[in-house]
Amino acid sequence: MTTINATINTALAKRSQITYGIALIAVGLFIYLIFGLNTQAGLQTTYGTNLAGSQALTIPDIVVPAQMTVLVMAGIAVFFGAFQLARGVRSTGWLIGILATTFVIAFLTWAAQGKSFNLTGMLSSSFVRATPIALAALCGVISERSAVINIGIEGIMLMAAQAAVVGATVTHNLYVGLFAAILIGALVAALHAYLVIRFKVDQVVSGVAINIFGAGFTAFMSSRFLQKSGDMLNNSGVFPTISIPGLAKIPILGPMLFENNIIIYLMILLVIAMHIMLFYTPWGLRTRAVGEHPKAADTLGINVYLMRYVNVIIGGIIAGLGGAYFTIGSVGRFDEEMTAGKGFIGLAAMIFGKWNPIGAFTSSLIFGFADSLQVKLQILRVPIPSEFLLMAPYIVTMIILTGVVGRAIPPAADGQPYEK
Amino acid sequence: MTDTNKSKPKTPEGIGGGSLRDALRVPALAVLTGLIIGGFAILISGANVFTAYGALFVGSFGDPVRFFTGFQQLFTTGETAGLLRAIYPITESLVAATPYIFAGLSVALGFRCGLFNIGAEGQFFIGALCSAYVGYSIVGLPAYIHLPLALLGGAAGGALWGVIPGYLKAKFGAHEVVNTIMMNWIAFKLSDWLLNGPMKASGFRPVTPNVEVSAQLPRFFPDPIRLNWGLILAFVVAYALYWFLFKTTLGFEIRSVGANPDAAKYAGMSIVRNLVLVMAMAGGLAGLAGSAQVLGTDHWVGQGFSAGYGFDAIALALLGKSHPFGVVVSALLFGFLRSGATRMQSMAGIPIDIIDIIQGMVIIFIAAPEIIRWLYRIKNIKVEETVLTRGWGK
Numbered sequence: 028m029t030t031i032n033a034t035i036n037t038a039l040a041k042r043s044q045i046t047y048g049i050a051l052i053a054v055g056l057f058i059y060l061i062f063g064l065n066t067q068a069g070l071q072t073t074y075g076t077n078l079a080g081s082q083a084l085t086i087p088d089i090v091v092p093a094q095m096t097v098l099v100m101a102g103i104a105v106f107f108g109a110f111q112l113a114r115g116v117r118s119t120g121w122l123i124g125i126l127a128t129t130f131v132i133a134f135l136t137w138a139a140q141g142k143s144f145n146l147t148g149m150l151s152s153s154f155v156r157a158t159p160i161a162l163a164a165l166c167g168v169i170s171e172r173s174a175v176i177n178i179g180i181e182g183i184m185l186m187a188a189q190a191a192v193v194g195a196t197v198t199h200n201l202y203v204g205l206f207a208a209i210l211i212g213a214l215v216a217a218l219h220a221y222l223v224i225r226f227k228v229d230q231v232v233s234g235v236a237i238n239i240f241g242a243g244f245t246a247f248m249s250s251r252f253l254q255k256s257g258d259m260l261n262n263s264g265v266f267p268t269i270s271i272p273g274l275a276k277i278p279i280l281g282p283m284l285f286e287n288n289i290i291i292y293l294m295i296l297l298v299i300a301m302h303i304m305l306f307y308t309p310w311g312l313r314t315r316a317v318g319e320h321p322k323a324a325d326t327l328g329i330n331v332y333l334m335r336y337v338n339v340i341i342g343g344i345i346a347g348l349g350g351a352y353f354t355i356g357s358v359g360r361f362d363e364e365m366t367a368g369k370g371f372i373g374l375a376a377m378i379f380g381k382w383n384p385i386g387a388f389t390s391s392l393i394f395g396f397a398d399s400l401q402v403k404l405q406i407l408r409v410p411i412p413s414e415f416l417l418m419a420p421y422i423v424t425m426i427i428l429t430g431v432v433g434r435a436i437p438p439a440a441d442g443q444p445y446e447k
Numbered sequence: 448m449t450d451t452n453k454s455k456p457k458t459p460e461g462i463g464g465g466s467l468r469d470a471l472r473v474p475a476l477a478v479l480t481g482l483i484i485g486g487f488a489i490l491i492s493g494a495n496v497f498t499a500y501g502a503l504f505v506g507s508f509g510d511p512v513r514f515f516t517g518f519q520q521l522f523t524t525g526e527t528a529g530l531l532r533a534i535y536p537i538t539e540s541l542v543a544a545t546p547y548i549f550a551g552l553s554v555a556l557g558f559r560c561g562l563f564n565i566g567a568e569g570q571f572f573i574g575a576l577c578s579a580y581v582g583y584s585i586v587g588l589p590a591y592i593h594l595p596l597a598l599l600g601g602a603a604g605g606a607l608w609g610v611i612p613g614y615l616k617a618k619f620g621a622h623e624v625v626n627t628i629m630m631n632w633i634a635f636k637l638s639d640w641l642l643n644g645p646m647k648a649s650g651f652r653p654v655t656p657n658v659e660v661s662a663q664l665p666r667f668f669p670d671p672i673r674l675n676w677g678l679i680l681a682f683v684v685a686y687a688l689y690w691f692l693f694k695t696t697l698g699f700e701i702r703s704v705g706a707n708p709d710a711a712k713y714a715g716m717s718i719v720r721n722l723v724l725v726m727a728m729a730g731g732l733a734g735l736a737g738s739a740q741v742l743g744t745d746h747w748v749g750q751g752f753s754a755g756y757g758f759d760a761i762a763l764a765l766l767g768k769s770h771p772f773g774v775v776v777s778a779l780l781f782g783f784l785r786s787g788a789t790r791m792q793s794m795a796g797i798p799i800d801i802i803d804i805i806q807g808m809v810i811i812f813i814a815a816p817e818i819i820r821w822l823y824r825i826k827n828i829k830v831e832e833t834v835l836t837r838g839w840g841k
Contacts, residue, residue: 226815412640415636425629425630
């Protein structure tokens with residue numbers, strides 16, 4: 028079995044090596060033909076590096092000649108493509124990175140030729156937009172490391188978002204809202220865990236039921252109570268921005284990382300904490316054992332069911348936090364379907380990040396970037412209908428899922444109920 | 448062994464072990480329990496449960512008093528107006544059930560092959576848009592060409608939307624649940640653009656022009672009763688799917704891949720081909736749901752047209768145990784629920800979203816029959832263990 032797999036893998040590697048080379052050359056040609064030929068000579072693209080209202084030290088903007096930059100990007104892509112075909116680079120991650128970077132830089136330079144484009148603003152908003160995706164991805168990581176698939180993250184976040192705004196508005200205390208969101212997240216996740224562990228319900232089906240229930244429940248509450256009472260229930264305000272003294276003064280990085288609200292800082296802490304917990308503590312070892320080989324873990328005296336309950340509920344708490352972000356973390360009011368598929372995009376980020384907290388977080392940044400790019404491009408009045416730009420995050424999700432899922436290996440027991 | 452089999456009434460294939468009564472008991476109790484929990488939700492929201500469910504009943508079946516006076520009028524004066532008014536609610540329920548049958552069959556077919564098609568919503572929308580386009584852009588064709596062409600257009604559009612995730616699943620192992628949901632969002636954005644741009648009728652509202660009369664599914668009664676041939680078509684398609692799944696080799700292959708892909712592969716069946724085929728067919732069925740809605744009922748497409756049909760379809764496919772006949776029965780039930788809920792909303796002020804809450808509950812109960820058995824103290828029901836979905840990339 029292993030020999031067969033190894034043969035297939037070598038064959039696949041050979042094929043993907045050629046595929047990547049061709050893809051890079053194709054992107055290079057695309058950049059040249061579409062962006063290069065449509066960029067006027069002599070125009071410049073200005074990348075703004077300062078954000079209005081930020082504490083960061085001001086630095087000069089980056090100004091580049093538009094056509095030259097686009098052509099250089101095309102050249103780089105073609106060069107690496109040819110190199111890949113001739114010699115072959117082992118690391119596909121680097122190749123995808125080069126492919127994406129050259130394309131995005133060329134695209135932005137073309138789109139913003141003769142205009143100014145705020146780079147810091149976009150990076151900062153990528154980070155903000157990545158937050159709910161990263162939290163959803165972390166929820167997925169922790170559940171699936173103990174072998175429970177949670178596809179109901181979307182529904183959990185929706186319910187938590189509503190609970191947060193109502194809790195915060197009624198008590199005039201944002202922290203009560205945060206607590207309500209976390210509580211709802213934990214409760215719904217506990218229900219999911221109970222259904223899939225105790226009753227061995229198909230995990231995906233249970234998750235979908237939670238999504239349908241969540242969408243229906245929040246819409247029901249919204250039209251029955253929130254809309255009628257107006258601001259009485261659904262106007263909470265948002266968490267204030269906290270600047271970290273000193274660090275916030277760093278140009279570009281300061282506004283991006285150190286001028287955010289509490290939920291975003293909590294997200295960063297969670298990424299680090301979960302990484303340490305999963306890979307450097309006995310609890311993490313047990314979790315992974317339960318996810319990879321529950322029978323062996325059980326033999327060693329680990330309580331498989333308990334580990335799964337605990338992990339899924341912790342996941343629910345994290346998803347609840349993600350839900351809170353949508354209301355009390357960003358706009359201060361609840362709208363129906365406001366999560367807009369972020370829970371599912373989080374799952375794709377989890378897979379792309381290979382079920383690692385840090386990997387999941389980095390891939391969330393890519394989705395956040397795609398999301399914020401789409402907003403900025405609408406402002407730049409790119410001659411592409413806004414609806415197509417809005418599709419970008421979803422298309423990126425599909426491409427990434429397709430490109431990596433064969434290589435990303437889930438925990439061995441993922442999705443399987445355990446029977447003693 | 449053979450004697451007991453002979454004495455029992457014959458149940459259609461694929462319903463599962465045991466008698467028809469056993470097969471129906473859990474779904475029926477699941478719906479009942481869902482309604483009871485929905486009743487609590489109504490109670491908590493501060494409305495009268497009996498008023499609400501009364502309105503639900505009248506909204507879905509019609510007012511008994513009106514039936515009585517309608518018949519009386521018919522026999523005394525020969526006037527049909529009163530009776531037509533009386534049957535209006537029940538025909539509306541059947542109209543609502545029509546797209547449910549198609550969409551439910553779409554999800555059920557996926558389940559039979561171990562695929563979870565959450566994308567029925569997007570496929571429905573794309574199918575409707577394609578049918579509408581064929582329906583309004585071609586003028587002057589006779590109905591016997593134009594109508595099949597419009598239906599085919601819808602099926603093809605839906606199939607395209609389904610085959611993309613199917614191919615990605617079969618070739619690359621990308622999970623169809625995430626990809627079909629992404630395709631849903633892409634369909635919504637695409638339709639936003641189409642309805643505001645290329646397909647927009649003259650006027651302010653983002654809707655398509657009306658389809659030509661030659662592309663409309665004929666109606667049985669004068670306006671405003673919208674019951675049309677779409678329902679008959681749905682029944683025919685349901686039977687055809689039953690025949691395909693249980694009486695043909697290809698259907699057997701599909702079910703084998705769903706039940707045990709390793710064994711199917713070992714027996715020489717192509718998993719890739721079956722997965723792609725099933726997703727194309729499932730997409731086509733969901734596309735037909737959109738076609739039936741636009742060609743039979745609405746005659747135009749607007750924003751928010753699909754209104755959750757794709758998600759309801761999941762619940763009713765589970766409720767119907769992924770069997771075409773079960774799907775038809777559950778689709779009728781959901782049609783009556785939805786249609787009645789509209790009246791419940793206007794009469795008792797209960798938001799129509801209560802139906803989603805009930806549906807979420809029904810899905811859970813169907814997927815966990817143990818809860819129902821525990822609640823109602825039922826013992827010894829033979830339950831067919833079916834694999835519904837699989838983990839990532841398998």
